[in-house]
Amino acid sequence: MSKIRLLFASSEVYPFAKTGGLADVGYALPKALSQYHEVEVVMPLYQSIDRDLYNIVSTGEKRLVKMGAASYEIELFQTSYEGLLYTFVYSAVLCDVEFLYGTALAGYENNAIRFGIFNRAIIEILSANTYDAVHLNDWQCGLVPLLLRENPSITTKALFTIHNLAYQGTFPSSTLEECGIDASYFTLDKMEFYGQVSFMKAAIAYADMVTTVSPTYAKEILSPEFGCGLEGFLASHEIKLIGVLNGIDQDHFSPHNDPLLTQSYNDLKGKQVNKSDYLKSVSLKGVKKPLFLFIGRLVSQKGVDLLIEILPKLASLECNIAILGEGEEQYVHSLQELSHRYNTIYFHQGYDEKLSHQLYGAADFLLMPSLFEPCGLNQLIAFSYGAIPIVHHVGGLADSVKKIEKFDPDSPYGFGIVFERPTGRSFMNAINKAMNLYDDKLHYNTIAKHNMKGDFSWSESALVYGALYKSIIKGKHV
Ligand code: ADP
Numbered sequence: 001m002s003k004i005r006l007l008f009a010s011s012e013v014y015p016f017a018k019t020g021g022l023a024d025v026g027y028a029l030p031k032a033l034s035q036y037h038e039v040e041v042v043m044p045l046y047q048s049i050d051r052d053l054y055n056i057v058s059t060g061e062k063r064l065v066k067m068g069a070a071s072y073e074i075e076l077f078q079t080s081y082e083g084l085l086y087t088f089v090y091s092a093v094l095c096d097v098e099f100l101y102g103t104a105l106a107g108y109e110n111n112a113i114r115f116g117i118f119n120r121a122i123i124e125i126l127s128a129n130t131y132d133a134v135h136l137n138d139w140q141c142g143l144v145p146l147l148l149r150e151n152p153s154i155t156t157k158a159l160f161t162i163h164n165l166a167y168q169g170t171f172p173s174s175t176l177e178e179c180g181i182d183a184s185y186f187t188l189d190k191m192e193f194y195g196q197v198s199f200m201k202a203a204i205a206y207a208d209m210v211t212t213v214s215p216t217y218a219k220e221i222l223s224p225e226f227g228c229g230l231e232g233f234l235a236s237h238e239i240k241l242i243g244v245l246n247g248i249d250q251d252h253f254s255p256h257n258d259p260l261l262t263q264s265y266n267d268l269k270g271k272q273v274n275k276s277d278y279l280k281s282v283s284l285k286g287v288k289k290p291l292f293l294f295i296g297r298l299v300s301q302k303g304v305d306l307l308i309e310i311l312p313k314l315a316s317l318e319c320n321i322a323i324l325g326e327g328e329e330q331y332v333h334s335l336q337e338l339s340h341r342y343n344t345i346y347f348h349q350g351y352d353e354k355l356s357h358q359l360y361g362a363a364d365f366l367l368m369p370s371l372f373e374p375c376g377l378n379q380l381i382a383f384s385y386g387a388i389p390i391v392h393h394v395g396g397l398a399d400s401v402k403k404i405e406k407f408d409p410d411s412p413y414g415f416g417i418v419f420e421r422p423t424g425r426s427f428m429n430a431i432n433k434a435m436n437l438y439d440d441k442l443h444y445n446t447i448a449k450h451n452m453k454g455d456f457s458w459s460e461s462a463l464v465y466g467a468l469y470k471s472i473i474k475g476k477h478v
Pocket residue numbers: 019020021022024295296297324325326350351352353356375376377378379381
């Protein structure tokens with residue numbers, strides 16, 4: 001078999017809509033796969049997407065999607081972006097909302113119906129065209145494998161990727177009826193999860209293959225510590241579970257050619273210009289001091305409690321700290337308070353793509369104290385921009401960041417400071433190591449330069465995905 005015809009479905013894809021790493025994957029993986037296969041992407045046409053900017057036009061196809069007692073009108077739109085065909089599903093219920101999924105406090109109450117519509121639209125697309133495989137991402141696409149089972153005339157095989165098991169798409173049992181799913185699916189071995197229905201379980205049960213975004217996370221989720229209550233269920237499907245490490249698009253995340261930077265750079269001297277520009281822009285002083293950076297969603301997963309715990313100690317060292325994030329109120333409040341208290345901490349509250357690039361360009365170290373991390377992309381971006389990551393040894397961070405103590409200039413890996421336990425003390429020890437490393441300029445520069453030259457792209461993992469699609473098309477596991 002040569003080229004595979006693949007439909008890649010995601011609830012967010014950069015640059016159209018992004019809340020986190022899923023959008024980066026939704027942009028970069030189909031692009032990498034399209035070197036070898038025929039790939040199309042499908043996503044919702046949220047009202048926040050600029051139709052004119054991306055030349056997104058209606059295909060003229062309007063359909064009624066029946067779910068339970070209700071019918072919802074959908075309309076398909078398309079555009080071609082960087083050589084790939086994107087299909088957008090528009091339905092007022094799914095798309096005409098302020099945020100993609102809800103606020104930091106809670107998801108929208110009708111999320112099951114919203115993404116039920118999206119999933120049924122994917123089935124419509126699959127039945128109208130011939131695809132060899134469909135690649136589904138996270139619970140927002142979780143019903144598709146089950147619906148494929150209900151539509152045996154569609155021969156497309158389904159690969160489902162878990163980007164974060166902490167978000168499972170669990171809803172009240174009434175969802176079954178609202179989404180037009182037979183009550184027989186409401187059992188422990190299918191969709192039932194502690195009296196609720198789980199979109200994630202439907203996907204795991206019926207996909208031909210399930211992947212996670214790193215090999216270590218694939219093992220971790222089989223344990224109660226990381227399995228979010230699904231460890232037993234996952235273990236019963238272990239035969240079709242495999243971890244494939246995410247990559248980044250190194251054309252997009254490239255300091256050599258990044259229109260979002262104040263100045264593109266190829267070396268650490270050029271990086272200094274970005275650092276000094278950034279520090280000036282927020283009135284932080286001391287370009288010779290290391291700049292630590294935290295970027296991410298302000299949720300417990302990202303180790304924000306640890307960050308807040310150590311910030312007073314960190315602020316007492318000869319350094320500056322920049323933080324960019326949005327999320328839970330309590331964290332926003334604490335970070336605001338700390339940044340008022342210490343004039344070496346600058347907290348940017350919100351989501352800002354341009355600023356994020358500038359910060360990667362400016363920072364000497366990236367802080368990633370995540371309690372769990374399915375893969376994490378920030379550390380890979382940091383490698384590319386010459387910021388050395390400081391990470392908790394967990395999930396994809398364990399797979400992608402090798403310890404500086406074992407630095408080997410011939411290694412294809414990126415190196416950083418790795419701490420073993422998610423405690424303030426362990427994190428602070430790692431930061432002290434970073435301070436020492438920064439003082440040893442030669443060593444710091446050697447590692448940062450090594451990382452900047454590394455290949456953290458999708459090239460290898462796209463081949464692995466290609467092989468996985470082929471194996472399910474042939475009807476085999478792994
Ligand atoms: P997540 O668990 O949120 O998906 P990842 O590490 O996989 O985390 O990916 C995060 C992506 O989102 C990266 O591209 C990162 O730079 C970006 N990001 C996270 N928070 C922000 C923010 N507040 N502003 C801009 N970009 C952000």
